[in-house]
Amino acid sequence: MAYDPASLDKPFEILKAFDWGGDASAFQPIDAAVVAAHADPAARADLEKRLATLLGAGTSRAAKEYVCRKLSLIGTAASVPSLAALLPEKDHSHMARFALERINAAEATEALRKALGTVLGDLKIGMISSLAGRGDAASVPAIAALLSGESKTAVAAADALGRIHTPEACQALAAAGGITDKAAGSAIADARLACAESLLRQGKRAEAKAIYTSLSESAAAGTTPTAKATRLAAARGILACLDTTTTS
Amino acid sequence: MTVLARRHRSTIVLMWAVLTCLSCGLRPAAAADTAAPQDAVQMTVDFLAKDDQAFRAIGLDRVRYGLKGEAATKQFAGLLSKLAPARQLELTAALADRGDRAALPATLALLMASQEPAVRAAAIHAVGSLGSGTEVAVLKTSLAAADPEKAAARRALTILRGNDVTPLIVEAAKVGEPGLRPTFIDILADRRAVSALPDLLAAAVDGDPAVRTAAMRALARFGGPEQVAGMVQGVLKAASGGERDEAERSLVTVCTQNPGKEKAAEALLTQFKAADDATKETLLTVLARVGGDGALAIVDGLIADANAGKRRLGLTALAKWPDATVSQRLLDLLGKSQDPTERELLLATLIRIAPLPDNKLKDKQKLELLEKTMSLCKRDEDRRRVLERANAIRTIETLRFVAPYLDDPNLAEPACLSVVELAHHRTIRDANKDEFTKALDKVLGTTKNEELIERAERYKQGQTWERKKPAKS
Numbered sequence: 001m002a003y004d005p006a007s008l009d010k011p012f013e014i015l016k017a018f019d020w021g022g023d024a025s026a027f028q029p030i031d032a033a034v035v036a037a038h039a040d041p042a043a044r045a046d047l048e049k050r051l052a053t054l055l056g057a058g059t060s061r062a063a064k065e066y067v068c069r070k071l072s073l074i075g076t077a078a079s080v081p082s083l084a085a086l087l088p089e090k091d092h093s094h095m096a097r098f099a100l101e102r103i104n105a106a107e108a109t110e111a112l113r114k115a116l117g118t119v120l121g122d123l124k125i126g127m128i129s130s131l132a133g134r135g136d137a138a139s140v141p142a143i144a145a146l147l148s149g150e151s152k153t154a155v156a157a158a159d160a161l162g163r164i165h166t167p168e169a170c171q172a173l174a175a176a177g178g179i180t181d182k183a184a185g186s187a188i189a190d191a192r193l194a195c196a197e198s199l200l201r202q203g204k205r206a207e208a209k210a211i212y213t214s215l216s217e218s219a220a221a222g223t224t225p226t227a228k229a230t231r232l233a234a235a236r237g238i239l240a241c242l243d244t245t246t247t248s
Numbered sequence: 249m250t251v252l253a254r255r256h257r258s259t260i261v262l263m264w265a266v267l268t269c270l271s272c273g274l275r276p277a278a279a280a281d282t283a284a285p286q287d288a289v290q291m292t293v294d295f296l297a298k299d300d301q302a303f304r305a306i307g308l309d310r311v312r313y314g315l316k317g318e319a320a321t322k323q324f325a326g327l328l329s330k331l332a333p334a335r336q337l338e339l340t341a342a343l344a345d346r347g348d349r350a351a352l353p354a355t356l357a358l359l360m361a362s363q364e365p366a367v368r369a370a371a372i373h374a375v376g377s378l379g380s381g382t383e384v385a386v387l388k389t390s391l392a393a394a395d396p397e398k399a400a401a402r403r404a405l406t407i408l409r410g411n412d413v414t415p416l417i418v419e420a421a422k423v424g425e426p427g428l429r430p431t432f433i434d435i436l437a438d439r440r441a442v443s444a445l446p447d448l449l450a451a452a453v454d455g456d457p458a459v460r461t462a463a464m465r466a467l468a469r470f471g472g473p474e475q476v477a478g479m480v481q482g483v484l485k486a487a488s489g490g491e492r493d494e495a496e497r498s499l500v501t502v503c504t505q506n507p508g509k510e511k512a513a514e515a516l517l518t519q520f521k522a523a524d525d526a527t528k529e530t531l532l533t534v535l536a537r538v539g540g541d542g543a544l545a546i547v548d549g550l551i552a553d554a555n556a557g558k559r560r561l562g563l564t565a566l567a568k569w570p571d572a573t574v575s576q577r578l579l580d581l582l583g584k585s586q587d588p589t590e591r592e593l594l595l596a597t598l599i600r601i602a603p604l605p606d607n608k609l610k611d612k613q614k615l616e617l618l619e620k621t622m623s624l625c626k627r628d629e630d631r632r633r634v635l636e637r638a639n640a641i642r643t644i645e646t647l648r649f650v651a652p653y654l655d656d657p658n659l660a661e662p663a664c665l666s667v668v669e670l671a672h673h674r675t676i677r678d679a680n681k682d683e684f685t686k687a688l689d690k691v692l693g694t695t696k697n698e699e700l701i702e703r704a705e706r707y708k709q710g711q712t713w714e715r716k717k718p719a720k721s
Contacts, residue, residue: 228302232302235303235306239288239306239310240314242285242287242291243284243288243310243314243315244284244285244288245284245314245317245320246314246315246316
């Protein structure tokens with residue numbers, strides 16, 4: 001089906017005034033246009049522009065969510081400023097991240113990174129998670145700095161570093177000392193296991209084994225179920241590192 | 249053979265197997281093995297010795313899937329004799345999964361040494377996974393033991409690899425211990441040993457009924473058109489009654505379900521036509537159970553015959569028909585027949601075939617046929633059977649057909665049963681809630697059957713009901 005901008009005038013008018021409980025089937029032409037515009041850069045740019053316009057004031061949360069979903073499919077760097085503006089807003093931050101996480105443009109990562117330094121609480125945890133989702137190595141120092149912070153944020157930071165698992169991320173996790181928060185400590189151990197598994201998959205057995213051994217030693221004294229789980233995972237990892245007859 | 253003699257023989261066979269295995273030179277699991285590092289092997293061994301099940305699981309996982317190579321296998325297998333029975337069990341299972349034949353001598357030695365039935369069964373399973381034709385003798389001996397050893401041996405003989413295995417099992421099925429010959433045939437069937445088909449055909453006419461039955465059962469699993477002539481002989485050889493019935497069913501399976509079923513049915517027809525009258529009489533039931541135009545022509549000929557005996561044979565055959573393609577014929581015959589016995593047979597056949605799931609009729613046609621049959625019934629006994637059979641057609645129209653009979657004191661009980669059975673199916677019940685509620689209310693006011701009352705109440709409340717499983721004999 002070819003892209004027909006005129007056919008979208010009415011659905012966009014409805015979208016402008018849309019709220020929860022409204023008839024979302026009216027947006028079917030927009031859904032179809034998103035599909036049609038996929039291989040048509042000009043149509044895609046036009047559609048993206050029309051959608052991004054609706055992210056400003058005057059539209060409901062429901063309408064913005066719909067727009068974010070569509071921009072996650074066809075968005076480019078052009079949509080980033082409009083989406084980035086929503087990142088500090090409690091009601092819209094989540095869906096703005098949903099879109100930015102999926103937009104294939106460095107500007108999207110940059111916007112998330114910038115917001116990480118400014119937003120607080122759950123919104124900051126969201127930024128950490130999205131940057132991890134994008135595997136952003138450049139945000140490792142900023143995320144690592146949060147390991148010693150408030151418990152929930154530290155847990156999210158540890159998890160993110162494990163997901164990014166670059167050498168710098170693994171290093172930052174290993175260097176995290178003096179963490180007294182149990183949840184954060186456990187998350188760091190999990191993240192380090194993730195780093196080790198990644199190294200093992202890459203065939204870097206010695207580096208992986210070093211992490212497993214360190215984890216095994218630090219968990220040896222622990223009597224909690226988490227400590228035992230870490231010990232078991234580390235033992236399994238060490239054995240896998242030593243076993244050169246199989247690929248991991 | 250006494251128990252002692254059997255055990256003695258078993259020990260000799262085992263020792264022979266161990267020695268053969270040791271002397272023949274062992275095939276490694278993979279030709280391109282690199283030796284597993286000793287520190288990893290030792291760590292695994294240490295884990296296997298731990299009391300903590302979680303650590304042992306890590307070690308067993310490595311035995312199963314890691315640390316490739318014959319040397320490591322031998323080191324792991326060497327632990328078997330030193331472990332407690334429960335640990336022997338888990339390590340044996342892991343070595344079986346590892347699939348390296350280098351563990352075979354230790355596994356056989358364990359089988360020879362252990363008195364624990366579970367350990368012996370695990371060792372037998374491992375022999376099945378790791379062994380070849382050489383181990384058939386050991387497993388044959390274990391087949392004569394009690395369960396769980398016997399069950400493990402049967403499974404092991406089924407999974408045992410090697411080109412020489414099937415011929416050895418065929419040989420055992422021919423000249424083995426009489427009580428075990430049917431089991432060997434079952435094993436051949438489980439192995440889908442196509443090369444053994446000629447031997448199975450020979451076994452189908454064996455002097456031993458148990459062997460014949462097992463052979464026909466095996467042929468039903470993967471026999472085809474080429475086996476029909478031989479299976480016909482199996483049917484003819486079978487003693488009338490249970491054995492004959494089972495043999496017939498096996499032949500019917502080959503002609504109606506197996507690959508090449510159409511050709512198999514043709515072959516059966518050819519066999520039938522070439523047979524003498526007495527043989528034809530025996531085979532007529534099979535022919536009718538297979539169905540088809542050729543068979544129908546023969547059955548029609550018999551029914552039209554002036555000879556009353558032949559007509560009765562034809563009608564009996566028609567009563568075995570596998571689908572509703574003969575429904576009109578049955579209705580016509582029923583309309584003309586004055587003989588009460590014939591009428592009863594024809595009516596029973598109609599009631600049976602109308603709702604058959606594979607009768608190629610749509611639900612609406614099935615119900616129409618059943619309604620027509622109902623109109624021909626002159627006795628309440630037959631009407632009751634129609635009502636009971638109706639619930640196999642799961643439509644709201646069936647409920648509408650059955651519901652009026654809830655008011656007939658003579659037919660209310662089978663009608664109640666059918667209403668409840670139909671209500672069991674949520675898709676029909678939920679789509680026609682009001683009609684079902686009304687009918688179920690009537691059931692509750694009519695039946696004295698406690699199970700039906702419970703079910704009707706549950707269905708009315710939108711609940712499910714778990715059908716009781718038949719007791720195991």
